[in-house]
Amino acid sequence: MKNHPADLQAFLEALHPAVPPPWGIGKVASYIPELAKVNPDLFSICLVTVDGQVFEVGDFQQLFTIQSISKVFVHGLALEDHGRDYLLTKVGVEPTGDAFNAIILDEHSKRPYNPMVNAGAIATTSLIQGQGPAERLNRLLSMFRRYIGHDVYLDGAVFVSERTSGHRNRAMAHLMLNFGMIDEPIEESLDLYFQQCSVMVTCRDLAVMAATLANHGVNPLTGERAIAGQYIKDILSVMYTCGMYNFAGEWAYQIGLPAKSGVCGGIIAIVPNLMGIGVFSPPLDQRGNSVRGVKVCQALSQEFELNLFDLLRQQLHPF
Numbered sequence: 179m180k181n182h183p184a185d186l187q188a189f190l191e192a193l194h195p196a197v198p199p200p201w202g203i204g205k206v207a208s209y210i211p212e213l214a215k216v217n218p219d220l221f222s223i224c225l226v227t228v229d230g231q232v233f234e235v236g237d238f239q240q241l242f243t244i245q246s247i248s249k250v251f252v253h254g255l256a257l258e259d260h261g262r263d264y265l266l267t268k269v270g271v272e273p274t275g276d277a278f279n280a281i282i283l284d285e286h287s288k289r290p291y292n293p294m295v296n297a298g299a300i301a302t303t304s305l306i307q308g309q310g311p312a313e314r315l316n317r318l319l320s321m322f323r324r325y326i327g328h329d330v331y332l333d334g335a336v337f338v339s340e341r342t343s344g345h346r347n348r349a350m351a352h353l354m355l356n357f358g359m360i361d362e363p364i365e366e367s368l369d370l371y372f373q374q375c376s377v378m379v380t381c382r383d384l385a386v387m388a389a390t391l392a393n394h395g396v397n398p399l400t401g402e403r404a405i406a407g408q409y410i411k412d413i414l415s416v417m418y419t420c421g422m423y424n425f426a427g428e429w430a431y432q433i434g435l436p437a438k439s440g441v442c443g444g445i446i447a448i449v450p451n452l453m454g455i456g457v458f459s460p461p462l463d464q465r466g467n468s469v470r471g472v473k474v475c476q477a478l479s480q481e482f483e484l485n486l487f488d489l490l491r492q493q494l495h496p497f
């Protein structure tokens with residue numbers, strides 16, 4: 179990392195007001211009716227280092243629903259439940275180049291493409307173990323609690339809103355059932371998927387979750403292990419190639435970090451062995467990524483030379 183971490187707070191305080199509001203460019207997600215109610219001006223950035231320092235600016239205590247960012251962590255739980263080889267037979271790891279909600283499946287390998295787009299995420303969630311819906315939900319909530327460091331709750335209105343309006347996700351689940359890619363009970367798995375998307379977090383929570391991944395699975399604020407360290411490389415590789423949907427290639431080129439976005443307007447990015455980044459700003463670009471979130475990550479990556487290949491070069495040739 180080019181500059182010293184002490185510069186981070188000053189950098190964030192200068193950056194926050196300098197990133198213009200995306201009026202006329204970004205749009206708050208409205209296909210889940212409850213999400214349309216969010217204040218588009220909310221904007222926060224939080225960084226948490228692997229040694230537990232927290233740098234934050236803006237509305238970092240504002241609660242919002244985690245949406246697709248949950249896919250990263252549920253993928254981790256599915257890896258723990260089934261191991262990487264079995265999981266790979268059920269859900270692929272190929273980027274799609276299509277939108278997050280595209281109705282496309284890999285019919286040759288009989289799998290959805292990857293766990294970061296909706297089809298693959300629903301299939302991944304369907305594999306979460308537990309006796310019945312309550313135990314499966316409780317396992318998910320305890321997993322999120324370990325990453326975040328405190329109890330988590332669902333936004334009931336967002337859950338119901340998505341459950342009643344989520345015809346596209348329901349259609350995908352039925353298609354996958356038809357192809358033998360997932361098993362019954364699909365309504366239970368869809369509910370679990372809608373529930374994981376409606377977990378409430380703050381921008382600081384996102385950064386702590388990201389920092390836990392940067393810290394090889396141990397929450398840097400609580401010292402608790404959230405996931406077995408052996409799966410971190412699997413999670414980060416899939417985030418790197420698939421986490422920003424059909425912007426993943428350009429993201430890798432411009433920012434160069436494993437990341438995940440959600441229609442809530444949140445983005446997490448992981449700087450392995452250094453820190454987790456969380457950004458929240460609801461207006462989205464056409465690919466469903468937060469307009470300001472992408473700009474913030476670009477600025478951080480450039481200023482501190484955080485692209486993975488920059489970091490690798492610095493380790494190999496520190497001078």
Ligand SMILES: NC(=O)CC[C@H](N)C(=O)O
Nearest residue numbers: 245246278296375440441
């Ligand atoms: N990209 C997202 O954040 C999508 C999540 C949302 N709950 C959906 O399935 O449509």
